[in-house]
Amino acid sequence: MKATIHITLKNGVLDPQGKAIENALGSLGFGGVDDVRQGKLIEVSLDESDADKARATLTDMCEKLLANTVIENYDIHLSEA
Amino acid sequence: MQAAVIVFPGSNCDRDVAVCLEAATGQAPIMAWHGDANLPKCDLIVLPGGFSYGDYLRCGSMAANSPIMREVVAQAHKGAAVLGICNGFQVLTECGLLPGVLMQNKGLNFVCRNTQLNVTNNKTAFTSLYSAGEEITIPVAHNEGNYFADDDTLKQLQDEDRIALTYAKGDNPNGACLDIAGISDASGRIVGMMPHPERRAEMTLGGEDGKRMFTGIVEVLS
Numbered sequence: 001m002k003a004t005i006h007i008t009l010k011n012g013v014l015d016p017q018g019k020a021i022e023n024a025l026g027s028l029g030f031g032g033v034d035d036v037r038q039g040k041l042i043e044v045s046l047d048e049s050d051a052d053k054a055r056a057t058l059t060d061m062c063e064k065l066l067a068n069t070v071i072e073n074y075d076i077h078l079s080e081a
Numbered sequence: 082m083q084a085a086v087i088v089f090p091g092s093n094c095d096r097d098v099a100v101c102l103e104a105a106t107g108q109a110p111i112m113a114w115h116g117d118a119n120l121p122k123c124d125l126i127v128l129p130g131g132f133s134y135g136d137y138l139r140c141g142s143m144a145a146n147s148p149i150m151r152e153v154v155a156q157a158h159k160g161a162a163v164l165g166i167c168n169g170f171q172v173l174t175e176c177g178l179l180p181g182v183l184m185q186n187k188g189l190n191f192v193c194r195n196t197q198l199n200v201t202n203n204k205t206a207f208t209s210l211y212s213a214g215e216e217i218t219i220p221v222a223h224n225e226g227n228y229f230a231d232d233d234t235l236k237q238l239q240d241e242d243r244i245a246l247t248y249a250k251g252d253n254p255n256g257a258c259l260d261i262a263g264i265s266d267a268s269g270r271i272v273g274m275m276p277h278p279e280r281r282a283e284m285t286l287g288g289e290d291g292k293r294m295f296t297g298i299v300e301v302l303s
Contacts, residue, residue: 013229014256016189065146068139068175070182071229 001046001054005066006075008039013071042066051078082302084110084125087153087169089133089144094166097279098129104282105295113149120152124302125162128153128169130222130277140183140225141171150176162206162298163271167223170263170273179264179273180238181230186223187256193222196276197249198262205245205269210297217290219276221254221262226275228257228264238264246274 009015015037022036044061048054058076067074084102088095095112102110102125113120115133120126134143144150150172157163157178165173173179186192195218200211211217230238235258238244246263253260255275263274278291 014184014187014227016185016187016256020189065138065142068142068182070174070180070231071184 001048001051002079003044003046003054003058004077004079005042005044005058005062006039006077007042007062007067007072008075009037010071010073039072054078082106082125082299083121083123084127085113085120085123086110086127086129087113087115087149088129089115089131089147089168089172091133091135092129092131092168094130094168094277094279097277098127098166101279101282101292101295102127105292105299115144115147115149118148118152120149120156123156123161125164125298126153126156128163128165128172129279130167130169133168133172136225139171139175141168141173141175144168144172145175145177154178157271160270162302164207164294164298165271165273166277166279167221167226167275170275171225173271173273178271179266180234181228181264183223183225183275184227184229185225186227186254191222191224192226192254193220194254195220195281196254196262197252198246198276199249200245201247202242202245202265202269204242205265205272206301207265207272207294207298208245209301210293216249218281218288219278219291220280221276222280223255223275226255226257228255228259228261228275230258235259241267243267243269245272246276 018037062074247260278294281291
């Protein structure tokens with residue numbers, strides 16, 4: 001299976017890069033842009049066909065390495081390879 | 082007294098720290114490579130500054146999962162004193178020996194300059210030679226030094242007197258919560274700090290305010 005993992009900063013955690021992007025968009029003339037947040041996207045191919053097992057493994061990966069749950073949320077999307 | 086410096090690919094303050102440890106203990110520390118699965122029993126372990134594993138994923142996250150860190154964590158749990166400086170502090174939070182996280186500086190710039198610090202707690206194993214509240218000058222050099230933890234954790238750090246060093250009023254270089262520059266674990270034996278004491282540990286470097294971090298821990302352990 002293939003997995004796409006979105007890692008985003010939790011609400012309330014300051015995101016200075018997102019703020020800088022928001023300001024840059026504003027200075028380019030894009031109006032009405034608000035709450036820009038920057039995150040990460042990680043793609044993983046797994047040698048596992050059972051979606052539940054794959055999700056459990058990926059959750060373990062996120063908790064142990066891919067995300068720092070003090071400041072980050074993660075969201076796992078699975079698709080057939 | 083046996084001291085060790087852990088060297089990760091990308092560490093760049095390991096030799097400076099080794100000079101300070103040798104000056105304080107009278108013998109050269111063990112330089113332990115990240116891939117080593119074994120570490121001789123140590124009384125003191127220092128995780129130096131640098132850019133371990135190129136800061137991939139998050140600062141300190143890859144180093145926190147390296148083979149040598151299993152040994153460091155095991156020895157820390159058995160009572161070894163551990164000091165994490167800059168990237169070493171990031172590694173200590175990533176491996177769970179200290180709470181919180183070091184986020185990108187609020188100003189988005191790498192900051193490299195002297196900072197004025199207050200020794201908020203001189204009862205940790207590393208700050209015993211400073212007087213309580215003493216103002217000292219130690220340089221910082223980092224892009225991710227913005228200490229963050231949730232409100233409960235910050236309150237716990239305050240209640241348990243675990244904030245060891247704070248930036249002096251108006252001199253917070255990175256937006257850190259509560260102006261935190263360094264914290265300890267509950268026992269005071271594990272300390273993480275963003276400023277670099279090894280960069281101000283002899284007069285040829287402009288001052289000696291950092292030296293007592295090393296001589297202090299040696300005195301405590303002797």
